[in-house]
Amino acid sequence: MFSMAKLYGVRRIIPGVAIPHPCGDPRLSTEADIALRRQIVKKALDALQTDAGDSATILS
């Protein structure tokens, strides 16, 4: 529910795949699922290294 996080003013938000499985997608093969999870975590690490400012919300 990243729209909720945005509403509450969170600055660094990475949209997940779905509510019951935010970090990955069980419909994919194991390899593709892990690759997707890594991609999500990579985006989170990029966000941690970005100046989020005082009002901007990062969505990637």
Place this chain on the structure above:
Amino acid sequence: MSKKVRVMYYLNQFFAGMGGEDKAGVPLKSLEGVVGPGRRFQALIGDSAEIVITVYCGDNYFNEHRDEVLASILKIAQDNNVKMVVAGPSFAAGRYGFACVEVCHAMSISLGLYGLTGLSVENPALAQYKQYKDMNVFAFPTSEDVTGMEEALSRMASFVSKLATGSAIGPASDEGYIPRGIRHHTVVSKSGAERAIDMLLDKIASRPFTTEIIPSKAFFEEFSAAPPITNLKKAHLALAATVGVHSEGNPYGFKAFHNTQWQKYPIGNLDSMKDARWAVVHGGLFHTFMVDNANYGVPLDVCREMEREGVFAKLNPNFYSTTGNCAEVAAMKAIGREMALDMKSEGVDGVILVST
């Protein structure tokens, strides 16, 4: 006398009788007539209005396809010549409440329809309602759970009858809807100075009085973003989650709703969440995926990989966990503060928090 007002009723998959969390992914569907709470609602509104169409959507589907669903609902509302939308009530259910507020607001701004819903004051969607300040949308306070259905429907139904007959709508305090923070001009007999003195005298005498100041920002606390990590290769990172992953057997007794506690669990010897057994305790989502593979909520497998590759220096040997479902804002603020202090004491530079 006058024609009945044509009403659209919005429900989630559960109240439409489709099923629980396992059906939270069902797409939008519409059907003529009344279903679930709509039946009782129709009985309560009597002759003033008529539910001509019911639309329902899975809570997850709505949240993941919001614009698409709203566009479809708009089309259905137009095709059925609807004049009013009733959604919910959603009680403390966040995803459902969010969908109800979004549907009401979207129909108000695109078609000028009245929107009516019900939610508990702890529903996170309340913030959305207050932010929209939509003149046409009214949310009525409900109990935390479905036990207050009859009362919620009665309140909403009598208000529909009022809207349907075109009666003037008074302030929240008179009508019983949750205040939206909208100020209306009105003429009163006493000047501001006189009213202020009256209030002061009431206050001194410990009599009840009503302030004319609207408390704002109660839900939105200003906070600033943490500075960025400048050297990730030297950073000590931690994982945290509100998805409800806890030690097997849930030894600390986490509840599926309304938690006021948190824990940290050791993962220092694990390469993946699959290397240990976990309990998923969360009343707001379908557990199967997370039970099969807790890396969906705590992405330890890929973080361990990245740690080994030197992408960052160190992954904290514990992950931080609570269950964030239907939680009170004050309790979660305290949990957040305690977690952050603990992370600081462990030398953590940055955190990835997974929520649902």
